[in-house]
Amino acid sequence: MTTAINADGQRKPPLLEIDDVVAGYGAGVILKGVKLVLHRGDVMCLIGPNGAGKSTVLKTVSGLLRPKDGAVRLEGEDVTTEAPKAKLRRGVVHVPQERSLFPGMTVWDNLLMGGYLMRNNKILHARIDEAAQMFPIITSRRSAHAGSLSGGEQKQVELARTLLFDPKLILLDEPSIGLDPKSRRLVFDAIRSLAAAGRTILLVEQNARSGLAASDQGAVLESGLVRLTGPAAHLLGDPEVARLYLGASQHARPSNNAPALSSALAAVAAPTPQEELT
Amino acid sequence: MHALIQGLILGVLTGGVYALMASGQTLIFGIMKVVNLAQGAFVIASAYLAFTLFTRFGIDPFLAVLITTPLMFCIGAAGQWLFLRPLRRENAAELSLLVTFALALLIEGILSVTYSTTYRSINTGYANKSFEVAGYTVSAVRLYGFLLSIALLGLLYGVLQKTRFGRAIRATVQNPQSAALLGVDATRVQAYGFGLGISTAAASGSIFGLLYPFQSGSHYDLISRLLSVVVLGGLGSIGGAVLAGIAIGVVSSVAAVLWSPTWSEMSFFVVLLLVLLVRPQGMFGRVERGAV
Numbered sequence A: 001m002t003t004a005i006n007a008d009g010q011r012k013p014p015l016l017e018i019d020d021v022v023a024g025y026g027a028g029v030i031l032k033g034v035k036l037v038l039h040r041g042d043v044m045c046l047i048g049p050n051g052a053g054k055s056t057v058l059k060t061v062s063g064l065l066r067p068k069d070g071a072v073r074l075e076g077e078d079v080t081t082e083a084p085k086a087k088l089r090r091g092v093v094h095v096p097q098e099r100s101l102f103p104g105m106t107v108w109d110n111l112l113m114g115g116y117l118m119r120n121n122k123i124l125h126a127r128i129d130e131a132a133q134m135f136p137i138i139t140s141r142r143s144a145h146a147g148s149l150s151g152g153e154q155k156q157v158e159l160a161r162t163l164l165f166d167p168k169l170i171l172l173d174e175p176s177i178g179l180d181p182k183s184r185r186l187v188f189d190a191i192r193s194l195a196a197a198g199r200t201i202l203l204v205e206q207n208a209r210s211g212l213a214a215s216d217q218g219a220v221l222e223s224g225l226v227r228l229t230g231p232a233a234h235l236l237g238d239p240e241v242a243r244l245y246l247g248a249s250q251h252a253r254p255s256n257n258a259p260a261l262s263s264a265l266a267a268v269a270a271p272t273p274q275e276e277l278t
Numbered sequence B: 001m002h003a004l005i006q007g008l009i010l011g012v013l014t015g016g017v018y019a020l021m022a023s024g025q026t027l028i029f030g031i032m033k034v035v036n037l038a039q040g041a042f043v044i045a046s047a048y049l050a051f052t053l054f055t056r057f058g059i060d061p062f063l064a065v066l067i068t069t070p071l072m073f074c075i076g077a078a079g080q081w082l083f084l085r086p087l088r089r090e091n092a093a094e095l096s097l098l099v100t101f102a103l104a105l106l107i108e109g110i111l112s113v114t115y116s117t118t119y120r121s122i123n124t125g126y127a128n129k130s131f132e133v134a135g136y137t138v139s140a141v142r143l144y145g146f147l148l149s150i151a152l153l154g155l156l157y158g159v160l161q162k163t164r165f166g167r168a169i170r171a172t173v174q175n176p177q178s179a180a181l182l183g184v185d186a187t188r189v190q191a192y193g194f195g196l197g198i199s200t201a202a203a204s205g206s207i208f209g210l211l212y213p214f215q216s217g218s219h220y221d222l223i224s225r226l227l228s229v230v231v232l233g234g235l236g237s238i239g240g241a242v243l244a245g246i247a248i249g250v251v252s253s254v255a256a257v258l259w260s261p262t263w264s265e266m267s268f269f270v271v272l273l274l275v276l277l278v279r280p281q282g283m284f285g286r287v288e289r290g291a292v
Helices: A054-062 A084-089 A107-114 A121-134 A151-163 A181-196 A208-213 A232-237 A239-246 A261-269 B002-032 B039-057 B061-084 B089-115 B140-162 B164-174 B176-181 B186-211 B216-233 B238-258 B261-278
Strands: A014-023 A031-039 A043-047 A069-074 A092-095 A169-173 A200-204 A217-222 A225-231 B130-133 B136-139
Touching: A014 A054, A014 A200, A031 A054, A031 A069, A031 A200, A031 A217, A031 A225, A043 A054, A043 A181, A043 A208, A043 A232, A054 A084, A054 A092, A054 A169, A054 A200, A084 A092, A084 B176, A092 A151, A107 A121, A107 A151, A107 B164, A121 A151, A121 A181, A151 A181, A181 A200, A181 A208, A208 A232, A208 A239, A217 A232, A225 A232, A232 A239, B002 B039, B002 B136, B002 B140, B002 B164, B002 B186, B002 B216, B002 B238, B039 B061, B039 B089, B039 B186, B039 B216, B061 B089, B061 B140, B061 B186, B089 B216, B130 B140, B136 B140, B140 B164, B140 B186, B140 B238, B164 B176, B164 B186, B176 B186, B216 B238, B216 B261, B238 B261
Parallel strands: A043 A200, A043 A217, A092 A169, A169 A200
Antiparallel strands: A014 A031, A014 A069, A217 A225, B130 B136
16 A cells, blocks of 8 residues: 555645665665655654665665666656755755764854755745754754764754755654664654654654654565555554564563564564565 | 074974965865875976966066966866766775876976976075064065965865855765765865865965975975875864974974984974874874864
8 A cells, every 4th residue: 555645534646656666785686666655744654674675765765876676756756866966956855874964063064064055045044043943952052063962962953954955855764773762752852843844754763663653654664675554553553563563562571462572573584474464 | 592493483484384285185185085195296386387477477476376376276176077086986095196196297297398307496586585583583485485374274274164165075074975965066075175275285386486496306305294294283184284284394493403404304204203103193183084
């Protein structure tokens, strides 16, 4: 199932269509025909085991990796072979998993770099002011070197910086990775505020439970293929998904529906017959 | 004591010029991890240009900087585009050593053919002028050269810190992938960055030509000094290059005063070895990545 129905039951024109995309590095193939549709204003969380190709999906959308086959369409237009810069001009912003700030530059200079392609300073400053309402840190720590901020603060600055593009689509690769619980909460709160502000987000999250909880839609990627898509709440409530992909549950003792993390990971690592989960 | 302070003054003035030359070299390393072995040759080429502009057109070498600086910028950017850009990324760092050395030989060859290999010097009316300050002698050329170097270093700092282009350069140095994701065209930054690094050779060339006799092969000696300054300061660190330039200028002229001019030449490398024993990354270098 690739057509998403919105919460209010209305079908919206797809913002992003990933159509049978095959991609990889060198001769290797990581994505083996990925199909996904993302509608305007939706937040979709991609979950799945390590090496499933989640980050690779984002790279094919932002243009960092050119698909070997298949198509990426933005608002119906084929953008498969466009370079990152062209994608950026279309409003596709990619926040990579690694820290993407410039550590030796001030928070302010980092923001100005976010507006690098923008020739109009007035608009840029207006957008910085706008972003500061959601992320006050960019004004309170404006002269601090980005490298001196905590991991969670850096992520906030990164998210604020994406807003300067007035993005149509934000690609977030593992925004909570390597963060302490408090910072992680800040990041998921930020994602929810972005969603509430009507931004479209494609999110990759190892921390599947929190990721899905912050999203409208969910998709399960395994071995380079989309195994399952659906409303995030639906996936969160699905015992099979929980068993296979959400790992450790709240239960202290493994029950039938919620085995311990280690066995869930083992189940994911080995190909399982549980492919038709719908 | 008088001789020591006199040596100190001379060292600071000379060091400022080395600082300018080395800042361009270290900037280039910071941006593209290229050890530019042609930096000395560009300085000598600029000295010849200043020589020609002075002897043919009567343009003062300090004023000639207004012509040679943009010219060197263009030559540098074009040189990067033609010779360095085509290198495959995986082994660009190693190959660029050969390419920039070849570039140095090419420049040397062109200069030998154009000017022959006899030593030249630029003899302006103020070449031998000097000021007396509190009993110490300050050569006019050295003082003007020092002031010009400091002004240009300030300008370079301003460009890097305050302009959009400068921010793009610093961003590319600190996180190339992230810079690309924000729309920075790495190819263009590298070409212009190389041009900016080479453009510092223009003024240094004018000053070098005023201070010392030079010929087309003078760049070998110069590049070995520049490499010492850049490594001492920490590869990629402009602030480090400035301090290292001045430090080495001071050490060599003080050594000349205290011991002998022979030691002056050696002191460059002695200081370098001693510092590297303690801090292998140089005075201001970071272990992993260049910093601008």
